[in-house]
Amino acid sequence: MKKFLALLLCMAMVAAVLVGCESAPAASGGSEEGAGVGGEKVIEYCNGPQPEAMDPVTSNYLAYSTVEYNIYTGLTHLGPNGVAELAYADEYSVSDDGLVWTFHIREDSHWSNGDPLDATDWEKSMEYLLRPETNARALDLLVYIKNAEKYNLGECTWDEVGYKAIDDHTLQITTANPCAYFLDICCTYIPLHLDTVENNPDWAKNPETYITNGPFRVIKIVDQSGFYCEKNPYYYNAEEVKIDKLNFNWIDDQAVEFSAYVNGTINVSDNLGPQSDATYASTEEYHKASRIGVRYLTINTEHIPDVRVRKAMSYAVDRNMLLTITQETHEPANGLVPYGIHWGDKQFREVADEKHGVLAYYDIEKAKELLSEAGYPNGEGLPTYTYICKNTDTARAQALQDMWKQIGVNVDIVPYESSVYWDVFDTEDWDIGDDNWTGDYDDPNTNLFLWEEYREHNDDGSPKDAHWVNDQAKEYDRLLKQTYVETNNETRMNLFVQAETVILGDMPVIPIYYYNDTILIKPGITGVLKSYLGHCFFEYADIAS
Amino acid sequence: MSRYIVKRLAAAFISMFFLITITFFLMHAIPGGPFSAGERKNLNPKIVEAIRARYGLDQPVWKQYVNYISKLIQGDMGVSYKKTNYTVNELLATGFPVSGQVGILAIVVALILGIPLGIISALKRGSLADMGAMVIATIGISIPTFVIALLLMYVFCMKWPVLPSYGWGGIKYLILPVFCMSLSPMANVTRLTRSSMLEVSRQEYIKTARSKGLPEGVVIFKHMLKNALLPVITYIGPLVAALMTGSFAIERLFMLPGMGRYFVNAVSDRDYTVIMGMTIFYGAFVMLCTLLVDIAYAFIDPRVRITR
Numbered sequence: 001m002k003k004f005l006a007l008l009l010c011m012a013m014v015a016a017v018l019v020g021c022e023s024a025p026a027a028s029g030g031s032e033e034g035a036g037v038g039g040e041k042v043i044e045y046c047n048g049p050q051p052e053a054m055d056p057v058t059s060n061y062l063a064y065s066t067v068e069y070n071i072y073t074g075l076t077h078l079g080p081n082g083v084a085e086l087a088y089a090d091e092y093s094v095s096d097d098g099l100v101w102t103f104h105i106r107e108d109s110h111w112s113n114g115d116p117l118d119a120t121d122w123e124k125s126m127e128y129l130l131r132p133e134t135n136a137r138a139l140d141l142l143v144y145i146k147n148a149e150k151y152n153l154g155e156c157t158w159d160e161v162g163y164k165a166i167d168d169h170t171l172q173i174t175t176a177n178p179c180a181y182f183l184d185i186c187c188t189y190i191p192l193h194l195d196t197v198e199n200n201p202d203w204a205k206n207p208e209t210y211i212t213n214g215p216f217r218v219i220k221i222v223d224q225s226g227f228y229c230e231k232n233p234y235y236y237n238a239e240e241v242k243i244d245k246l247n248f249n250w251i252d253d254q255a256v257e258f259s260a261y262v263n264g265t266i267n268v269s270d271n272l273g274p275q276s277d278a279t280y281a282s283t284e285e286y287h288k289a290s291r292i293g294v295r296y297l298t299i300n301t302e303h304i305p306d307v308r309v310r311k312a313m314s315y316a317v318d319r320n321m322l323l324t325i326t327q328e329t330h331e332p333a334n335g336l337v338p339y340g341i342h343w344g345d346k347q348f349r350e351v352a353d354e355k356h357g358v359l360a361y362y363d364i365e366k367a368k369e370l371l372s373e374a375g376y377p378n379g380e381g382l383p384t385y386t387y388i389c390k391n392t393d394t395a396r397a398q399a400l401q402d403m404w405k406q407i408g409v410n411v412d413i414v415p416y417e418s419s420v421y422w423d424v425f426d427t428e429d430w431d432i433g434d435d436n437w438t439g440d441y442d443d444p445n446t447n448l449f450l451w452e453e454y455r456e457h458n459d460d461g462s463p464k465d466a467h468w469v470n471d472q473a474k475e476y477d478r479l480l481k482q483t484y485v486e487t488n489n490e491t492r493m494n495l496f497v498q499a500e501t502v503i504l505g506d507m508p509v510i511p512i513y514y515y516n517d518t519i520l521i522k523p524g525i526t527g528v529l530k531s532y533l534g535h536c537f538f539e540y541a542d543i544a545s
Numbered sequence: 546m547s548r549y550i551v552k553r554l555a556a557a558f559i560s561m562f563f564l565i566t567i568t569f570f571l572m573h574a575i576p577g578g579p580f581s582a583g584e585r586k587n588l589n590p591k592i593v594e595a596i597r598a599r600y601g602l603d604q605p606v607w608k609q610y611v612n613y614i615s616k617l618i619q620g621d622m623g624v625s626y627k628k629t630n631y632t633v634n635e636l637l638a639t640g641f642p643v644s645g646q647v648g649i650l651a652i653v654v655a656l657i658l659g660i661p662l663g664i665i666s667a668l669k670r671g672s673l674a675d676m677g678a679m680v681i682a683t684i685g686i687s688i689p690t691f692v693i694a695l696l697l698m699y700v701f702c703m704k705w706p707v708l709p710s711y712g713w714g715g716i717k718y719l720i721l722p723v724f725c726m727s728l729s730p731m732a733n734v735t736r737l738t739r740s741s742m743l744e745v746s747r748q749e750y751i752k753t754a755r756s757k758g759l760p761e762g763v764v765i766f767k768h769m770l771k772n773a774l775l776p777v778i779t780y781i782g783p784l785v786a787a788l789m790t791g792s793f794a795i796e797r798l799f800m801l802p803g804m805g806r807y808f809v810n811a812v813s814d815r816d817y818t819v820i821m822g823m824t825i826f827y828g829a830f831v832m833l834c835t836l837l838v839d840i841a842y843a844f845i846d847p848r849v850r851i852t853r
Binding site for chain 1: 576577578595596599627628629630631639695698699702703706709710711712713797798799800802806813814815
């Protein structure tokens with residue numbers, strides 16, 4: 001009897017467990033989807049793990065943006081050559097003072113479920129995103145609109161915000177300042193299907209309620225596995241979209257993504273580790289594109305007040321060697337505006353380097369000279385500096401530590417977990433902080449605004465002591481302020497050149513490298529656009545049959 | 546018996562209360578939080594404040610604790626701070642079936658392979674078979690599962706691509722993860738079975754059984770194995786809980802949408818509600834499995850008496 005009971009209990013335990021398993025979703029990874037049944041053109045794309053948030057309201061991170069801009073399209077979007085061009089707006093005009101932008105919305109605009117899409121949808125969507133109760137995260141590019149920030153903080157009514165539907169097909173946007181790159185910004189102004197978004201808090205979990213207006217639309221969502229899309233037949237430019245299915249596969253580990261690319265489960269791999277670089281770097285499947293981001297070191301100018309010491313530390317950094325040590329495929333940085341930002345038809349970087357010369361480079365003799373000039377020959381008399389970084393960035397930190405040791409500057413590396421790092425950074429209780437930034441639009445301002453004066457103050461108005469607040473900083477701020485009102489492009493760009501000269505002449509930051517993005521694309525796939533922001537667009541892609 | 550169970554359940558509730566309280570305050574004591582401002586350089590600090598206020602993170606910790614407990618009693622574990630569209634209950638409901646399925650299969654494989662290996666090596670002690678089984682067991686314990694997983698992935702997904710390297714769906718997606726997860730428990734089961742078989746075989750009653758002239762098969766399976774399996778059963782309780790709630794390394798490598806990944810990612814993301822939900826679930830599950838094993842133990846081994 002007891003034996004029987006024991007057996008029964010054991011069986012009950014196993015059964016209880018199996019019952020729990022039966023409801024397992026019968027989802028599949030990418031491979032079966034990617035079979036390309038009946039000659040379908042299928043992109044199996046992977047760019048690392050699933051982004052935290054999967055909708056445009058709560059997302060604030062780059063990783064989701066690649067999904068977002070393949071399923072949503074704004075007033076403008078990036079054309080096949082990566083430059084912003086009109087999309088849902090087919091015409092626009094700007095007032096003489098550069099403040100009022102009038103867009104004509106395409107007559108044939110539709111949502112991905114076939115519903116008509118007009119200018120009032122655009123206005124209502126913007127109101128929803130800016131409404132304080134919505135708690136939308138990605139608002140940084142919406143504040144170009146007049147009074148948008150005020151409305152978001154509950155300080156004015158919607159009537160005062162410069163984003164209005166004049167009639168069904170005319171949208172008028174009033175900007176806070178003249179903005180030379182406003183068409184780039186408009187790429188991010190997308191409409192939301194408010195009937196579902198407002199009434200169904202779970203809309204983003206369900207393909208039926210995830211209604212969009214981009215070249216692709218969602219057909220299946222499997223959390224933590226994939227996000228599966230098909231061509232949107234209601235897209236205004238649907239005839240030109242050649243890809244039938246676009247599947248986003250989530251893979252946490254670079255080594256696994258590599259194996260999935262090798263065995264063909266995915267055909268576009270966007271999160272490459274050293275292994276992929278080593279195997280594919282010399283093949284035609286390997287593509288490299290510059291992204292408008294810079295990695296730099298922020299120096300606590302109160303702790304290291306002597307500009308000669310700061311400059312010596314910059315001269316001591318052999319950026320090529322550093323990239324070899326960390327096995328990264330980026331570009332050594334000699335300034336703060338990265339490649340990918342244009343000055344007319346040319347790269348801003350190249351023109352600026354011609355004008356002000358290269359400002360940051362490796363010259364160890366010069367570094368030593370500057371140190372002794374400052375009264376610290378071979379680093380004697382200097383304290384040991386504290387260098388903070390994320391715990392994933394220690395390889396670079398150690399290489400830098402070694403390079404500075406060559407001139408007698410000693411640093412202690414203090415690594416932090418990434419979820420704590422920026423809080424520690426805010427305390428300013430360090431001497432050198434690892435830092436980086438990727439811009440949002442094709443203009444030097446997208447990077448140079450980081451050191452404007454207003455950013456160097458705490459909420460109560462007191463200056464942040466770690467940051468840059470001396471006379472050069474004021475001059476820098478004056479130059480940048482001029483760029484906001486200057487409408488002549490040549491003069492404006494020259495102001496940026498001057499500003500860059502001022503900041504690197506005082507070296508409150510040490511540029512390390514400009515970002516490069518690398519991507520693997522299987523032969524036969526053409527037209528994949530890797531934008532200057534690092535997003536991947538498949539609207540223009542095609543697969544040779 | 547029923548008194549014993551009631552007592553155990555009461556103890557479990559008290560342990561659960563301490564588990565929840567300690568985890569809650571420890572979690573808030575570690576630096577960092579779910580909404581760290583600096584990451585987004587051009588985000589207005591006022592907006593960050595508004596987001597924190599929406600989730601009640603601007604209140605003192607004790608108040609957050611009271612709020613949490615009162616919601617928890619109603620069965621609401623809150624929404625994830627990071628996966629903003631998901632409630633913790635939803636994450637558990639989707640994650641556990643996946644982890645559970647892989648875990649239970651791994652246990653079955655571990656037992657099916659581990660027990661016979663242990664028996665063989667105990668009976669043929671010192672032989673080639675014994676040494677072979679022990680080599681397998683040592684490898685299973687000493688090599689980390691993610692190393693084995695990457696190795697298997699290299700062989701079966703790249704060199705000889707017969708299995709998918711990641712994903713979730715049919716049986717073929719289960720083969721590699723289940724095998725990797727079963728390796729270490731299998732090694733432990735083999736060693737446990739072997740040592741307790743050896744111990745049992747020295748007992749007087751085995752000699753008696755043999756001298757009675759019983760066939761060797763009956764001696765082994767009826768007299769030796771029945772007693773030798775007791776330590777294995779003790780081991781299975783916590784093992785079931787550990788394997789069925791998912792392995793972070795395996796779930797991350799094979800991209801299984803299970804609980805293990807949520808758990809570890811939640812800790813590094815400071816996703817407070819998910820950390821709490823996963824801890825509570827894991828704690829309750831461990832308690833349940835241990836209780837079931839203890840009860841089963843009492844039935845199998847009459848020497849263990851639970852009622853006084």
